Amino acid sequence: MSNAIVVGLTGGIGSGKSAATDAFAQLGIDIIDADQVARDVVAKGSEGLTQIAAHFGSNILLASGELDRAALREHVFQHEDEKQWLNNLLHPMIRARMLALIASSTSGYCILSVPLLVENNMTAMCKRVIVVDCPESTQMARAMTRDGSSKQTIANIMASQASRETRLAAADDVLHNTGSLENLHKQVSALHQHYLEIFCLNE
Numbered sequence: 001m002s003n004a005i006v007v008g009l010t011g012g013i014g015s016g017k018s019a020a021t022d023a024f025a026q027l028g029i030d031i032i033d034a035d036q037v038a039r040d041v042v043a044k045g046s047e048g049l050t051q052i053a054a055h056f057g058s059n060i061l062l063a064s065g066e067l068d069r070a071a072l073r074e075h076v077f078q079h080e081d082e083k084q085w086l087n088n089l090l091h092p093m094i095r096a097r098m099l100a101l102i103a104s105s106t107s108g109y110c111i112l113s114v115p116l117l118v119e120n121n122m123t124a125m126c127k128r129v130i131v132v133d134c135p136e137s138t139q140m141a142r143a144m145t146r147d148g149s150s151k152q153t154i155a156n157i158m159a160s161q162a163s164r165e166t167r168l169a170a171a172d173d174v175l176h177n178t179g180s181l182e183n184l185h186k187q188v189s190a191l192h193q194h195y196l197e198i199f200c201l202n203e
């Protein structure tokens with residue numbers, strides 16, 4: 001088991017988790033990103049992708065043989081039982097790979113970025129929990145611009161995640177992502193200094 005100090009980071013879809021983790025990465029902190037790990041476990045040739053193709057049919061694959069993520073997103077967030085099936089398949093795989101990545105982290109502390117950190121009871125493994133927060137209307141606007149998904153699909157994704165209130169109740173630290181990206185970076189730098197102090201780390 002690793003001695004890494006784990007700082008959990010979460011936030012709803014489009015809240016700015018990646019923007020925040022980019023800022024921590026620039027400060028030399030190792031980032032373990034559940035969304036990235038979720039892509040790795042369904043890479044071409046993986047056990048995860050084989051099972052998905054067997055369950056949903058080969059129509060869920062692109063001509064290249066890779067997963068058609070947009071098609072799967074539209075499908076699972078319209079069909080609750082299919083989303084549950086996918087979660088049951090992928091979440092144990094994602095969790096195992098994240099634990100291995102934590103064990104190999106070499107920075108003073110590492111950031112574990114997980115959209116469903118609160119929902120999946122992963123806060124217990126974290127020394128601190130950061131919530132990236134903004135109003136739901138801002139999440140919706142950012143997610144729609146970025147993903148090109150329908151408003152209904154984004155609304156379904158948001159409905160399948162913890163409410164803003166529930167997530168904030170689990171926070172030790174909050175990054176308020178309502179201003180500019182520069183402002184977010186300033187908040188991250190201040191939090192990083194705070195962590196170096198409370199975790200007794202030398203830079």
Ligand SMILES: CC(C)(COP(=O)(O)OP(=O)(O)OC[C@H]1O[C@@H](n2cnc3c(N)ncnc32)[C@H](O)[C@@H]1O)[C@@H](O)C(=O)NCCC(=O)NCCS
Nearest residue numbers: 012013034035038069070072073087090115116157160161
């Ligand atoms: C359905 C998939 C293929 C859609 O892929 P796509 O590239 O469009 O989205 P991406 O993976 O980048 O996720 C975007 C955001 O959607 C939200 N989201 C994704 N999966 C879920 C889920 N199962 N439940 C709730 N929200 C989710 C998160 O906020 C995430 O940051 C993909 O999200 C997936 O495989 N999801 C199941 C695995 C999972 O739960 N991932 C979340 C991290 S644990």
Ligand SMILES: Nc1ncnc2c1ncn2[C@@H]1O[C@H](COP(=O)(O)OP(=O)(O)OP(=O)(O)O)[C@@H](O)[C@H]1O
Nearest residue numbers: 012013014015016017018019142146177179180181
């Ligand atoms: N403060 C900000 N000002 C302007 N745009 C921002 C800000 N924060 C994030 N964005 C933009 O909003 C979009 C969503 O941000 P980001 O990808 O960081 O969110 P996320 O929480 O990682 O989302 P997801 O859960 O969907 O993976 C991105 O296109 C990003 O560039």
